[in-house]
Amino acid sequence: MDRVTATQSGSTPAPQPHDPRNLVEVEGLKVYFPIRSGIFQTQVGTVRAVDGISFQIRRGETLGLVGESGCGKSTTGRAIIRLREPTAGSVRFDGIDLLKTGSADLRQLRRRMQIIFQDPYGSLDPRFTVGATIAEPIETHDLARGPAKLARVQELLELVGLNPDYVSRYPHEFSGGQRQRIGVARALAVEPEFIVCDEPISALDVSIQAQVLNLLTELRAKLGLTYLFIAHDLSVVKHISDRVAVMYLGKIVELGPPDEIYAGPGHPYTRALLSAVPIPDPMSERKRRRVILQGDVPSPANPPSGCRFHTRCWLYERMGQPENCRFEDPQLRVINAANQEHGAACHYAEEALKTDVGVAHLTDMHTRRGTPAAALATLPETAKTGGEATQPAIVQ
Amino acid sequence: MVAETGATGEAPSVIDLPPGSPTATRALAGTERTRPDGSPAPLLEVRNLSTHFFTRDGVVQAVDDVSFELGYGETLGLVGESGCGKSVTALSITRLVPDPPGKIVGGQITFDGIDVLGLSNGGMRQLRGKEIGFIFQDPLTSLNPTLTIGYQIAESIREHLKLSKKAADDRVVELLGKVGIPRARERLNDYPHQFSGGMRQRVMIAIALSCDPKLLLADEPTTALDVTIQAQILELIKTLSQEFNTAVLLITHDLGIAAGMCDRINVMYAGRIVETGTVDELFERPRMPYTWGLLDSLPRLDDRRGARLRSIEGMPPLLINVPDYCRFAPRCVYAHDVCLEREPALSERAVAGHQARCWATEPKGWIE
Numbered sequence: 001m002d003r004v005t006a007t008q009s010g011s012t013p014a015p016q017p018h019d020p021r022n023l024v025e026v027e028g029l030k031v032y033f034p035i036r037s038g039i040f041q042t043q044v045g046t047v048r049a050v051d052g053i054s055f056q057i058r059r060g061e062t063l064g065l066v067g068e069s070g071c072g073k074s075t076t077g078r079a080i081i082r083l084r085e086p087t088a089g090s091v092r093f094d095g096i097d098l099l100k101t102g103s104a105d106l107r108q109l110r111r112r113m114q115i116i117f118q119d120p121y122g123s124l125d126p127r128f129t130v131g132a133t134i135a136e137p138i139e140t141h142d143l144a145r146g147p148a149k150l151a152r153v154q155e156l157l158e159l160v161g162l163n164p165d166y167v168s169r170y171p172h173e174f175s176g177g178q179r180q181r182i183g184v185a186r187a188l189a190v191e192p193e194f195i196v197c198d199e200p201i202s203a204l205d206v207s208i209q210a211q212v213l214n215l216l217t218e219l220r221a222k223l224g225l226t227y228l229f230i231a232h233d234l235s236v237v238k239h240i241s242d243r244v245a246v247m248y249l250g251k252i253v254e255l256g257p258p259d260e261i262y263a264g265p266g267h268p269y270t271r272a273l274l275s276a277v278p279i280p281d282p283m284s285e286r287k288r289r290r291v292i293l294q295g296d297v298p299s300p301a302n303p304p305s306g307c308r309f310h311t312r313c314w315l316y317e318r319m320g321q322p323e324n325c326r327f328e329d330p331q332l333r334v335i336n337a338a339n340q341e342h343g344a345a346c347h348y349a350e351e352a353l354k355t356d357v358g359v360a361h362l363t364d365m366h367t368r369r370g371t372p373a374a375a376l377a378t379l380p381e382t383a384k385t386g387g388e389a390t391q392p393a394i395v396q
Numbered sequence: 397m398v399a400e401t402g403a404t405g406e407a408p409s410v411i412d413l414p415p416g417s418p419t420a421t422r423a424l425a426g427t428e429r430t431r432p433d434g435s436p437a438p439l440l441e442v443r444n445l446s447t448h449f450f451t452r453d454g455v456v457q458a459v460d461d462v463s464f465e466l467g468y469g470e471t472l473g474l475v476g477e478s479g480c481g482k483s484v485t486a487l488s489i490t491r492l493v494p495d496p497p498g499k500i501v502g503g504q505i506t507f508d509g510i511d512v513l514g515l516s517n518g519g520m521r522q523l524r525g526k527e528i529g530f531i532f533q534d535p536l537t538s539l540n541p542t543l544t545i546g547y548q549i550a551e552s553i554r555e556h557l558k559l560s561k562k563a564a565d566d567r568v569v570e571l572l573g574k575v576g577i578p579r580a581r582e583r584l585n586d587y588p589h590q591f592s593g594g595m596r597q598r599v600m601i602a603i604a605l606s607c608d609p610k611l612l613l614a615d616e617p618t619t620a621l622d623v624t625i626q627a628q629i630l631e632l633i634k635t636l637s638q639e640f641n642t643a644v645l646l647i648t649h650d651l652g653i654a655a656g657m658c659d660r661i662n663v664m665y666a667g668r669i670v671e672t673g674t675v676d677e678l679f680e681r682p683r684m685p686y687t688w689g690l691l692d693s694l695p696r697l698d699d700r701r702g703a704r705l706r707s708i709e710g711m712p713p714l715l716i717n718v719p720d721y722c723r724f725a726p727r728c729v730y731a732h733d734v735c736l737e738r739e740p741a742l743s744e745r746a747v748a749g750h751q752a753r754c755w756a757t758e759p760k761g762w763i764e
Contacts, residue, residue, distance in 0.1 A: 068622040175711050205477040206649055210693035210707030217704070232622065239695030239705070262697065276627035277697050278652030282675045284698060285656035290627050296592045362698050369679055370691035371706065374764045375730060375756075 018095040023194055023226045024057040024080060029089035031072070031079045035301060047301045049075040051250035052089070054332075057194070062220065062227040064241030064258070066234055066273070070297060071247040073230045077196040080228065081113045082106065093194070111141050114187035118199035120179035124171040130157070130182055131167030137189045156185040161215060177208035184215065194226045201236065213240060234277050238262055243341070246270050249308045250300055252332060256342030262362065264353055266335040266344030268315040271358030279361070281369070287361040307347065314357070319348055437509070438465035439610055439643050440489065445503035447481075447488045450496065454716040458484040458498070460667040468610070471637065471644040473654035473675075475690075476664035479712060482647045485664075486613050489645075490524055491515075508610055526556040529604030529642075531597070531633075533616040538600055539588040545599050546584030549606055556607045571602040575632060594625035598632065605636055612637060615647045630657060651690055655679060660749075663687050666713055666723040669742060673750035683745045683752035686724045722755065730756050730763060 018025065030052050035045035050072040057063045065073045078084040080091050082098055091098045093109060101109060117123040124133055134153045138144050144152045154164035160181040171179055180200060187195055197216065201209040217240060219225060231237050237244055238258040246254040246267065254267040265271045272291040279285055293312045298304055310316045310325040319325075324347050334340055335349040346352060431437045443463050449456040459481040466472045474482040487493045488500050491512065505512040508527065515523065524530075532538045540548060549571060550564040559567065565584065572580035575598040588596055597617065604612055614633060618626035634657060637644050646657055654661050654675070661678050663671040663686065671684040682688055689708035710727040713719070722728070725735035734755050742753045756763040 068624060177711070206651075206690055207477060207693050207708040208711070210695075210705040211709070213695070214705055214707055233695075234623070235695040235697045235699075238697060239699065272624060274697065276623045278627075278630075278650065278656050279697055280651035280655050280679070280691060280694050281696075281698075282655045282679050285652075288656070290631065292628075293624055296594065296625075369682070371685075371688040372681070372763075375685070375688065378763060379729060 022056040023059045025092040027054045027090045030087045032087040053252045061242040064237035064244040065230045067247035072250040111190045113194040114192040115196040116200045160185045197229045254344045260342045266349035267346045275358035291358045439468045440466040441506040443504040449498045456715045469641040473658035473661040474647045480664040481667040525552040526607040528611045529609035531614045531617045575602045612644045671752045677750045683757040684754045685728045
């Protein structure tokens, strides 16, 4: 059974025992940033970017982390691999508490966890050749030297679908999609088990997004990787994830398998998010009824009391503004006995489940339109599934 | 007739323009013009537009022989990936292409009966902001950080509608209310940085609609915004354009947004329109492999999970020395020899108004 019932508040006195099926175990994670002001930079407040969240990532799975900007999803991803120092809580990687690990040991552990960044333009050093970029982590961890190192770099380029002869080229010679492949190759250079993918396709064009998504899926299968996939696009997260966590203002508000969450979201915020996603189909679009959220996301420096979503919640209004929404912080809990994997942090999740608010247009799944069957019929069998993702693209 | 109205003192305010000047003609003829054959003329007509950029590396044919029409009150989508020429098309319509290196090298643009490319700079300024409103992708860089938003919205109202400061302020408050900014009067003296991204885009919409334009150019208006804010902004554009009967040219790379907003869609690839049709026709029976690829590449919320996406391999061509055959052929899995020899024309398909540029789906092509 999954521990969706795990408490969200920071006061977790008895840590859960390590479950060997989990690669990453996060408990009561908090990341606060000080707000400083004036010439003496005195602290005048605290941004609670991540405010007490708990979840596990199982070996070999992809956990999708979605939410709007500022909800703390990227901070969570970075805190897990200690690129950001957490304020409180614990992060265990393969049973080892990362927050209690010294720098030498941490360095060893970092080999096993990597990150892919959103911006394929900003994350590569323009003065480094592709070969040098990918070789750097190999050198840092002293994994190979001399000709073996070059061979390894070329092998990695091939693995991500780039021409191995590109080793001596510079980042500016590549398109966004290819740079993202280089970023993936660099992450894979140290043979990690776990990769934090921080919005890896958000900056790419539609057709290139699909290429990179397919690449990540194939690599996961081929190398047995575990991903934390951070994105704001719910369709992409649904596509790639085994389980999805929805964040709002530093908290996880819903967690579970995507089909489950997208068919019957237990949290009113999840429903609002789903209802806002445009669907590339005019018929579904006409059926889509958006859940209107009042106002903007509140500041994480001064989050609302009780349930953080109550200031914008449609269900809160519908339930007649119940008091516990204002005063009690709801915990993530199983909302449907039939599925222990699916949890939501809402006092009235059962009420949300009774409605079809936000997902009415998603219920009847129809065959998707795109390439017509008549066109597919003209293709050889191998090409029907979508060509080869590893085909090297041409650099002009 | 003009003399008559003049004599009775009911002359419209544009009467002092020379009779026959485009604006005067329109004012007298009502909002909708007709063609010689009596059919309604479109608000915007773009004929064989070519906009090239003359760079050190060569001539970039960003927009090449693009033709389309946009009716009064209609919403037309220009859909394509970055570099396909959709934004340059919009910039060409308003003659805002940076020159140098860009230049409109050919074609004709008629807006509301006015020959846009023949207009003086002064005439063009009259058009921009008044008859044509803009919303750009990034509201933060489109607004001046040193001026209050009240001033920035009132600026075009006072310039184009010649209202007094007081009357302009009232109009600004009314507009801000319309775009959903609470406590509008108190916020007149706020600066852009005091607004969130979604609120800034609302301010941009208020500016764009301030002079009751006939055409709204929305270039990726929600790309920088979160999905819930995006939905709010799109809905706002939709309601307001209906309320004011404003035509919208919506530029987007997101087929989902196009599906929900547009009456018709032009798909662009490598500087060319490759498919055009009504939104239903285009999604129901797309007739161009690039459109298929775009539709197939998208993970969808209403999909079953786990299926591999059929992506388009390769990359769009550089628009320097573009081939004289089908520009999509090098990435197209359905291409035959002819595709690499000659470029197909944008030609009608089964349903009138649905056109595609593809040898394979032409009546004698190899894909039915």
